[in-house]
Amino acid sequence: MFSGVSGLINRGQKLKGTVVLMRKNVLDVNKAAGVTSDVTSGDVIRGLGGIIGGGIDVVTTVAGTTIDNLTSFLGRNVGLQLISATATDASGKGKVGKETFLEGIILSLPTLGAGQSAFDIHFEWDSNFGIPEAFYIRNYMQVEFFLVSLTLEDVPNQGTIRFVCNSWVNNFKSYEKDRIFFVNKTYLPSETPAALVKYREEELKTLRGNGKGERKEWERIYDYDVYNDLGKPDSGEKYARPILGGSSTHPYPRRVRTGRRPTRKDPNSESPGDSYIPRDENFGHLKSSDFLIYTLKSLSQAVLPALQSVIFGEFGSFDEVRGLQEGGIKLPTDVLSAISPLPALKEIFRTDGEQVLKFPPPHVINVSKSAWMTDEEFAREMIAGVNPCVIRLLQEFPVQSKLDATIYGDQTSKITKEQLEINLEGQTVEEALSFQRLFILDYNDAFIPYLRKINEFAKAYATRTILFLKDDGTLKPIAIELSLPHPNGDQFGSESKVILPATEGAESTIWLLAKAHVIVNDSCYHQLMSHWLNTHAVIEPFVIATNRNLSVLHPIYKLLYPHYRDTININGLARQSLINADGIIEQSFLPGPYSLEISSAVYKNWVFTDQALPADLIKRGLAIKDPSSPHGLQLLIKDYPYATDGLEIWDAINTWVREYVSLYYPTDEAIRKDAELQAWWKEAVEKGHADLKDKPWWPKLQNVEELIQSASIIIWTASALHAAVNFGQYPYGGYILNRPTISRRLIPEQGTPEYDELVKSPQTAYLRTITPKYQTIVDLSVIEILSRHASDEVYLGENNDPNWTSDSKALQAFKKFGKKLVEIEEKITARNSDPNLRNRTGPVHLPYTLLLPTSKEGLTFRGIPNSISI
Structure with missing residues (x-):
C-alpha cells in the first residue's frame, strides 16, 4: 500500500x-x-x-x-x-x-x-x-x-x-x-468522489471490528456489550451483580465492548479491570477533564479506603456538618500520605500544615444557614434544584400506582381529601384538581419493589409528596406519604403513614424528618436515573453507532461528534469506580447493591421521544400546547426555572439542527436514500437500545422532521439536560443536611426512646436518620469533582476547532446559534433579578444559573458543556 x-x-x-x-x-x-x-x-x-x-x-x-x-x-x-x-x-x-x-x-x-x-x-x-x-x-x-x-x-x-x-x-x-x-469537507455517501468511496467504506469497517477478542488499548474499535462487568463474583456472592442488558428482566442500554476474559464463577460476567476505551475517546486535554476523571479514580482507589479507618460515626450537630467547610476535619499523617502523592487531589482536598480536610462552602448556605429547612425551599428545589424533571401535575385522586397489583397488591395512596384540604387555602380537592393547582413528587413505584431488600441494611420509605401551587407562584408541600412493604408480604400492598406540615413541637421535627425521607428518595432517583441512566447510559449507544456507521465526512457525524466528547471515557471510569459493586455510589446512596438494578427497572419505561423537553413537560402535565405562546407551550407553573430556561435552550438547539440538516437534506427521499444514515439509526435502535428495539415510539427516520427531532434530542440530552442534573450537585448537595443520600431510621413512634430523643434534641434525631459521617465524606468528595468544569471545557455554541467543517453555510448557521445562546444568557440573568419570580432564587437566595450556557473553570453552578464529559 x-x-x-x-x-x-x-x-x-x-x-x-x-x-x-x-x-x-x-x-x-x-x-x-x-x-x-x-x-x-x-x-x-x-x-x-x-x-x-x-x-x-x-x-x-x-x-x-x-x-x-x-x-x-x-x-x-x-x-x-x-x-x-x-x-x-x-x-x-x-x-x-x-x-x-x-x-x-x-x-x-x-x-x-x-x-x-x-x-x-x-x-x-x-x-x-x-x-x-x-x-x-x-x-x-x-x-x-x-x-x-x-x-x-x-x-x-x-x-x-x-x-x-x-x-x-x-x-x-x-x-x-x-x-x-x-x-475537512462534507460529503453525503452518494456525493462522495468515486475515488474515495472504497476508502470511506474501509475505514468504517475498521472502526466496527469483527466483534471478537479482547480489545487492546491502542485500538479504535467500537462495538456493543451488556453491562456484565459491574460485579466481582470471584470475590464472593456479596459482590455478584446481575447482568444489565440482554433480558426483559434487566433491560439496559449498551456500553462499549471490551472483550475481557470471563470471571471464574460466572462465565457470563466479564472480569473487572481497566475498561477499554477506543483510543481516540481517551485522547485527553490540557489540564483537562482527564484531570477530574483520574482524580475520581485516585479518590476511589487510594484516598477513601484510607479515610474509612479514621472517619466514622455520627455528626454531633448541624454546626459540625457546617464544619466540613468552615473548619475541616483533622487527618492523621498516614492518611495525608495517601493524598499528598496525588497532585490531582490537592485541589479537591484542601489540606494544609494543620492536616485538615476541608471542603468549599456549598452555594445553598452561602447566604442563609437555615433557609434550606423551609417548606418553600424544599418545594422550590423540585423545579429549580438539581433534579427538576420528576415533579408532575396531579391529575387523579386518590393517587394511583402502575405497579402490578398481582405482585405488589394495592398501592393506591392512603392520603385522604380531608388531610389535603387542611392546607388548600379554602379550596376543595376537586377544585384544586380542576384549577390544576395540585402537583406530586411520586417515588412509590420506583422504590416499593426494592424496599424490602433495602431495609435489610437501611431504613427507608417509598414516598409521595403532594404540593399546592399558591397564588404567588410558589409551591407549598401539604402532605407526605411514607410507605413500607406490608409485613405479611408484597401481595398485600403497603403500610403507609401520612405526615402533615407542622411548625411547632415534636410534630415539626417529624415533618422535617418526613421531608428528609423524601429527599433521600429524590437524591437516589436523581443520581441513578435522572443523571446516570437518562444522560450517561442512554447516550453511549449513540456514540458507538455514530462512530461505526457515519464517516467523518458525513454531515450528521460532524453535527453530533462534538456532543460525544469524553462520554465513553467517563462512563468507562464509572463502571470501574462509581457504579460497580461496592463502588462509590453503592457506598454512599440508599439502594446500595441494588442501585443499578433499580435504574434498569426504570429503563423499562424510558421513551426516546419523551426526552425532548417539550414532550417531557407535556407528559408530566406541566405544560399544554399553545401555538400562541412562546415555544408553542403554556407552562402550568409559570415560574418554573428549569422549564423556562430549558425551553429557550431547546428551541435554540432545535433551530440550529433544522438549519444545518436542511443544508444537506432538501427532501425526505434524501433521508431514506442515505445508506450510512439509515445504518446508523437502525443500529442505534436495534443494537444500542436492543432491549427496547420493538417499542413503537422509535422514530423510523424516514423523513427530515424525524432526523431533526432525533438529532435535537441527542444534543439536548448530552448538553443541556446533563448540565441541569449534574453541575448543581455540590452547590445543593454539598450541604448533606439539605440533600441526604441515605436514611437509617424510620420515623420514631411515641413511647420509644427514639421519640423521646426527637423531643429532646431534634438535631440529633435528624442526624441519626440521614447520611453518617464517612458516607458524607464519600458523597461530598465525589459530587464536588462531578460539579466542576475543566479549564478546556467546550460549551454549547462553541467548537474547539474552527475548521470543523469547510462548509461556509454550516459555519454561518453555527455562528447564528452561538449568538442566540448569548441572547438567552442575558435573558436568564435578567429573570434571576426579577423579584416577582420567587422561584428563581428562593429563601436560600441562590439564583437558578444551571442553564446559563457559558462558564469559567471550576465549581461555578453554571455552564452547558457540549457533551457529557464528567
Whole structure:
C-alpha cells in the first residue's frame, strides 16, 4: 500500500504541507511522559520530547541541539502519502502518492495550541494526480503520537486544503490497515468522489471490528456489550451483580465492548479491570477533564479506603456538618500520605500544615444557614434544584400506582381529601384538581419493589409528596406519604403513614424528618436515573453507532461528534469506580447493591421521544400546547426555572439542527436514500437500545422532521439536560443536611426512646436518620469533582476547532446559534433579578444559573458543556 505512484517522481513540483503534532504528556494524564509543565508557543521546544511518548530522551537544554535531535529522530519515522479524490488507479480507488516524511520543526506559528508543534512536509505532486482529499500515515516508532492536523498550502486550483485529525497514531504494525484521514469537507455517501468511496467504506469497517477478542488499548474499535462487568463474583456472592442488558428482566442500554476474559464463577460476567476505551475517546486535554476523571479514580482507589479507618460515626450537630467547610476535619499523617502523592487531589482536598480536610462552602448556605429547612425551599428545589424533571401535575385522586397489583397488591395512596384540604387555602380537592393547582413528587413505584431488600441494611420509605401551587407562584408541600412493604408480604400492598406540615413541637421535627425521607428518595432517583441512566447510559449507544456507521465526512457525524466528547471515557471510569459493586455510589446512596438494578427497572419505561423537553413537560402535565405562546407551550407553573430556561435552550438547539440538516437534506427521499444514515439509526435502535428495539415510539427516520427531532434530542440530552442534573450537585448537595443520600431510621413512634430523643434534641434525631459521617465524606468528595468544569471545557455554541467543517453555510448557521445562546444568557440573568419570580432564587437566595450556557473553570453552578464529559 505504501508504494509510490509512477509519474510523480522527478517532476520537481512540490506541495508544501504543515503537520501538527501534540505532546503526549499534555494529552495523556494517566500515562504522562516528558516534561509536565504547561508549554506555550514561546517555549515549545523544551517539551517536544513528549510528542513521541515516554521514555525517549530527545530533548537537551540547548535549543539548537533540541531541534536537531528531534528532527533526526522523527526524520524517517513518520511517513505520509496523499490519496487523490479525482484520479484513480486500476482498481478504481484514488491514486496513492509517494511516501513523504516529516522535515524540520516550524518555530513561528503563533496559532498553535499549548503543547503543539508543527513540522514541514513536502509532497511530490503533478496535475495528473488530481486533488488530494485523503492521506495515509505510518508511524515507524514504537511509541504513539497524537496527530492534530495536516494543512496543504497553495494546491493548484484549490488553495488551502485542511485535514482535521485529532487522533492517536500508534506503530503501523498495530493496525491491519494503514491509518487514513480525510479532508475537512462534507460529503453525503452518494456525493462522495468515486475515488474515495472504497476508502470511506474501509475505514468504517475498521472502526466496527469483527466483534471478537479482547480489545487492546491502542485500538479504535467500537462495538456493543451488556453491562456484565459491574460485579466481582470471584470475590464472593456479596459482590455478584446481575447482568444489565440482554433480558426483559434487566433491560439496559449498551456500553462499549471490551472483550475481557470471563470471571471464574460466572462465565457470563466479564472480569473487572481497566475498561477499554477506543483510543481516540481517551485522547485527553490540557489540564483537562482527564484531570477530574483520574482524580475520581485516585479518590476511589487510594484516598477513601484510607479515610474509612479514621472517619466514622455520627455528626454531633448541624454546626459540625457546617464544619466540613468552615473548619475541616483533622487527618492523621498516614492518611495525608495517601493524598499528598496525588497532585490531582490537592485541589479537591484542601489540606494544609494543620492536616485538615476541608471542603468549599456549598452555594445553598452561602447566604442563609437555615433557609434550606423551609417548606418553600424544599418545594422550590423540585423545579429549580438539581433534579427538576420528576415533579408532575396531579391529575387523579386518590393517587394511583402502575405497579402490578398481582405482585405488589394495592398501592393506591392512603392520603385522604380531608388531610389535603387542611392546607388548600379554602379550596376543595376537586377544585384544586380542576384549577390544576395540585402537583406530586411520586417515588412509590420506583422504590416499593426494592424496599424490602433495602431495609435489610437501611431504613427507608417509598414516598409521595403532594404540593399546592399558591397564588404567588410558589409551591407549598401539604402532605407526605411514607410507605413500607406490608409485613405479611408484597401481595398485600403497603403500610403507609401520612405526615402533615407542622411548625411547632415534636410534630415539626417529624415533618422535617418526613421531608428528609423524601429527599433521600429524590437524591437516589436523581443520581441513578435522572443523571446516570437518562444522560450517561442512554447516550453511549449513540456514540458507538455514530462512530461505526457515519464517516467523518458525513454531515450528521460532524453535527453530533462534538456532543460525544469524553462520554465513553467517563462512563468507562464509572463502571470501574462509581457504579460497580461496592463502588462509590453503592457506598454512599440508599439502594446500595441494588442501585443499578433499580435504574434498569426504570429503563423499562424510558421513551426516546419523551426526552425532548417539550414532550417531557407535556407528559408530566406541566405544560399544554399553545401555538400562541412562546415555544408553542403554556407552562402550568409559570415560574418554573428549569422549564423556562430549558425551553429557550431547546428551541435554540432545535433551530440550529433544522438549519444545518436542511443544508444537506432538501427532501425526505434524501433521508431514506442515505445508506450510512439509515445504518446508523437502525443500529442505534436495534443494537444500542436492543432491549427496547420493538417499542413503537422509535422514530423510523424516514423523513427530515424525524432526523431533526432525533438529532435535537441527542444534543439536548448530552448538553443541556446533563448540565441541569449534574453541575448543581455540590452547590445543593454539598450541604448533606439539605440533600441526604441515605436514611437509617424510620420515623420514631411515641413511647420509644427514639421519640423521646426527637423531643429532646431534634438535631440529633435528624442526624441519626440521614447520611453518617464517612458516607458524607464519600458523597461530598465525589459530587464536588462531578460539579466542576475543566479549564478546556467546550460549551454549547462553541467548537474547539474552527475548521470543523469547510462548509461556509454550516459555519454561518453555527455562528447564528452561538449568538442566540448569548441572547438567552442575558435573558436568564435578567429573570434571576426579577423579584416577582420567587422561584428563581428562593429563601436560600441562590439564583437558578444551571442553564446559563457559558462558564469559567471550576465549581461555578453554571455552564452547558457540549457533551457529557464528567
